Each structure stands twice: as structure tokens, then as C-alpha cells.
Amino acid sequence: xTSLVDIADVSLSYGGADGTLAVRGLNLQVNQGEMVAVxxxxxxxxxxxxxxxxxxxRPTAGSVSVAGKAVDGPLKIVGMAFQNASLLPxxxxxxxxxxxxxxxxxxxxxxxxxxxEFEAEARKLLTTVGLGEFERRFPWQLSGGMQQRASxxxxxxxxxxxxxxxxxxxxxxxxxxxxxxxxxxxxxMERSFTTILVTHDLREAVxxxxxxxxxxxxxxxxxxxxxxxxxxxxxxxxxxxxxxxxLVQELRELIRIQRGGPAEMEHAA
Amino acid sequence: MTRxxxxxxxxxxxxxxxxxxxWEVGCTIxxxxxxxxxxxxxxxxxxxxxxxxxxxHAQHTLLTTIGGFALAVVFGVFLGVAVGSSRVVYQAIYxxxxxxxxxxxxxxxxxxxxxxxxxxxPAVLIAxxxxxxxxxxxxxxxxxxxxxxLEDVLRSxxxxxxxxxxxxxxxxxxxxFFASLKVAITLAFVGSVIAETLASNIGIGAxxxxxxxxxxxxxxxxxxxxxxxxxxxxxxIFAAIERRMTGWATRSTDFGIGG
Numbered sequence: 001x002t003s004l005v006d007i008a009d010v011s012l013s014y015g016g017a018d019g020t021l022a023v024r025g026l027n028l029q030v031n032q033g034e035m036v037a038v039x040x041x042x043x044x045x046x047x048x049x050x051x052x053x054x055x056x057x058r059p060t061a062g063s064v065s066v067a068g069k070a071v072d073g074p075l076k077i078v079g080m081a082f083q084n085a086s087l088l089p090x091x092x093x094x095x096x097x098x099x100x101x102x103x104x105x106x107x108x109x110x111x112x113x114x115x116x117e118f119e120a121e122a123r124k125l126l127t128t129v130g131l132g133e134f135e136r137r138f139p140w141q142l143s144g145g146m147q148q149r150a151s152x153x154x155x156x157x158x159x160x161x162x163x164x165x166x167x168x169x170x171x172x173x174x175x176x177x178x179x180x181x182x183x184x185x186x187x188x189m190e191r192s193f194t195t196i197l198v199t200h201d202l203r204e205a206v207x208x209x210x211x212x213x214x215x216x217x218x219x220x221x222x223x224x225x226x227x228x229x230x231x232x233x234x235x236x237x238x239x240x241x242x243x244x245x246x247l248v249q250e251l252r253e254l255i256r257i258q259r260g261g262p263a264e265m266e267h268a269a
Numbered sequence: 270m271t272r273x274x275x276x277x278x279x280x281x282x283x284x285x286x287x288x289x290x291x292w293e294v295g296c297t298i299x300x301x302x303x304x305x306x307x308x309x310x311x312x313x314x315x316x317x318x319x320x321x322x323x324x325x326h327a328q329h330t331l332l333t334t335i336g337g338f339a340l341a342v343v344f345g346v347f348l349g350v351a352v353g354s355s356r357v358v359y360q361a362i363y364x365x366x367x368x369x370x371x372x373x374x375x376x377x378x379x380x381x382x383x384x385x386x387x388x389x390x391p392a393v394l395i396a397x398x399x400x401x402x403x404x405x406x407x408x409x410x411x412x413x414x415x416x417x418x419l420e421d422v423l424r425s426x427x428x429x430x431x432x433x434x435x436x437x438x439x440x441x442x443x444x445x446f447f448a449s450l451k452v453a454i455t456l457a458f459v460g461s462v463i464a465e466t467l468a469s470n471i472g473i474g475a476x477x478x479x480x481x482x483x484x485x486x487x488x489x490x491x492x493x494x495x496x497x498x499x500x501x502x503x504x505x506i507f508a509a510i511e512r513r514m515t516g517w518a519t520r521s522t523d524f525g526i527g528g
Contacts, residue, residue, distance in 0.1 A: 051421070054421070054425045055425070056421055056424060056425060074424050074425050074426075074427055075425060076425075076426060076427045078425050080421060080422050080425055082418040082421075082422075084416070084418055086416050086418045086419045086422070088419075088437065088440070088441070089441075089517045089518065090440050090441070090443075090515075090517045090518075099423075099436065100422075100426050102436065103423060103426045103427065103428045103432055103436070104426040104427055105427070138517060140517070154422075155422075158426070
């Protein structure tokens, strides 16, 4: 397997060279088609990781490369979804899904010509996540879970090869969250895009990921990586297996140590 | 809902009627002279008696106001987009804007008169100067409060600054924009009437000025009532447009579906 994302010895500081270090000496490889989860104590620079990989922020030191090329600007092969669904309230679900296609090439230049085709594609995607009947609804007519499904579709509509998820299910209730794990797993198994899932939820990480990376307290770096060798598709039954519980327990212990350990902010010399 | 709707129409009518009755009775009891404070009935009488000339002046004021207001909307949107979408422009001109907005516009009337003579032009310009500010500030606010996540999503797709403004910035600043129109139209009335009072022979401002010089207080008040009525009407029109255009911003989540 080749790695799609390669983060080598990356440091990132905010506010100039002697500002606060968000990450230091970060190393992370993500293989093509792999789903990885990144967990860690709060403030460990998980969001910085997202921005580094998507090219929204440049590393202060080290290198980030995606698909063999050094990242030197916003990447167009990425889809993103956040804790906040951030749908546009004046557009219908369908309208929201069309947004990326109105912006990203090669769809952009074909947009007015092939709109019907794109809409059919979007309809298929919406049906996959159970929103088939809701394409004409506005975001305020959808529940939180449905908005998050729509947000996930928006992140995937332009067929990105890399999906970045920043705590996408954190604001949902436990039942909806578990439902959406299955939704995500199903689309991922069908389309096999590479996924980086940043989360606080260790069960979520183990449920969804092939590999779980644990980050240290700020300045963040990867201190442990665990392969999750549970068969797919994983179901709620999987999450009651002893291996599952043991892994979650082990991760929890790692993070507890990180939280208890030296947590003071370090500054670059 | 219906109860609320009726209240919306009945309550202001009751307050207005009560105020007029107190005014009328007060003037009669204390025998207030007409040239100090005319009674509502004599104002209405004056208004009906001289409706022709008052209406001519009112039309002029209305056109002047709409002219200044239209300029203010175009310029305000332009300025708002510039200030709201560019950090540099914001830092460069925001202090100037604040300073300019603190200058009482009535003090600019003589300047306008020197430049353009008396009449319609200074009135249109004063209406414009008074009313572009809320439009600009509201449009800028709408653009500047864009959610950072949304901006990240768009930028990661390779959206240009222009794309972000057109696709997201402007649509989401529409509620702010339409809200500002209600404020701007009333300010435009203030501006045009002030300018007409000081430097015009036509318009409600001029009418009021001349009538008060002749101690015709009922006519002065008739003019003021006319401005108030026009102001309320224009406000109502823009409030209705606002509701129609940006319903999505005021909808509650009552319609939400479970699951």
C-alpha cells in the first residue's frame, strides 16, 4: 500500500516563529483508502492537523505531502465536514450539495451544462445516507442528525480522494451518532476514499478506523498508533466484543496519562 | 397567531387615538393658542383644505428621498462589500467612516449649497449622506461574520475570494442588508427634509419652513404629519420586502422533523 498522506517531522506554531507551538515533531502516514482516527486530549492540535493536511495552513517546519506532492496551497481533492454542519440556510439540501460543484474544477466549468447529471448523482448520494426524500427541504427543516448527513454528502459530492472529518458527530445524541457511524462506514466501504477522522470519542475511533493514532498534549505529536483488526462491516455487536472494549480501555489509559502529564505550554526558543 | 395579528393592527391604533384625544382635549381645556400648538382637528382641517399644494411638496420630498436612498443603497452595498471582505480596506477606511458619520449632516447643507446651489440636488445628497452608513455597516457585518468552518470548506475546494463573497458572503448578508433598508429609508427622509428646510423652495421642508415663518402652525403640523405618514409607508414596504426576501433567516425550527 502506498501512503496518500505523509506528514514528516512537522511543527506548527501560531503567531510567528516564537509563538505558541500547536504541534511539534508530528509524524503520520495515511495509506490510500485507509480510514484513520486521530484522538487525543483536548487542545492537542487535532484541528491544526486538519488544516495542515488540507493546505489551509503551512507547517513552520517539516513537510506535508499528499498523493506524493508537497502541499503548498489549499487541496482540491479534499472533502471536509465539521462538528457544525454549516449548511447554507438559504439553499435546499440539494442546493447545498451543489455548492462544491459550483466551485471545484472540473465540475465548475461543466456546471450549467451538466446540472441534471450532477443532481442525479447527488440524489443517489442522499439516498445512500437516508435523505432521499429531503432534497427540497431547507436546513432548518432538518434535524441535527439529518443536517450532519447532508454535510457529509456535501463533503463527498465532488468525489474527493481524501475526506477530512473534524468531530463530525460530536454535537449529536448517542443514538444518532451510532446511526451515523454506520452511514459513514457504508459509504466508505462502497467508495473507498481515504479518511482522516479527528474525534474525542474513543468508541467512535475504534468503531470506524483501521488505525487509531493517539496524539500527545500540546504541542501535539503522535505517541502511539493502534491497528484495529476487527472485521468489517462493524456493527453495534462488534462494539460489545472484548477486543473492542480492551482497545478502547487501552486508548483511554494513554490519553489519561497525557492529560495527567506535563501539560504546560512550551515555547520554541 | 390570528390573535397576535389583530393585536399588531389594533394596539397602535388605540395608542394613537388616545394620544390624539389627550392632545385635543388638553389644547381645548388649557386654551392653547393655535400658533403655539394647533389641535389635531385643525391640523386635519388644514391638511384637507390645502391638500393640493401639500401633496405637490410631499411628492417632491418623496422623490428626493427615494433618489438619495437609491444612491445610498448602491454606494452602501459597494462600500459594505469592500469593508467587509477585505481586512486592508477595513483598517484603511473604517476610522474615516466613523469620523464622517459623527459629523452632523445638517452642517454639510451650506457646503452643498455652495457646490450645487439651492434646490433638489443638496437635498438628494444630504439624504444619501445620512442613509448610506447603516447599509454599508450592515452589509459589512454580514460578510465579516462568515463562519470560519464554511470558509475553510470553500477555500479547500479552491474557491477564490470572489467565489466566497458571491456564493456565501452576499447571500448570508441579505438579512442584514434588508434590515438596514428600513433604517436607511427613514434616515433619508430626515436628510431630505433637513436640506429642504435650509435650502429649497419646494418640498415639505420648505413648506414647513415658510409656514412657520408665517405663524401658520396648523400647516406646519400638516406637513409633519405628511412626512410621518410617508415614512411609515416606506418603512412598511421595506419591512414587507425583508420578510419576503429573507424568510429563511427568521424561520424558527418548529418545522424540524425528528430523527
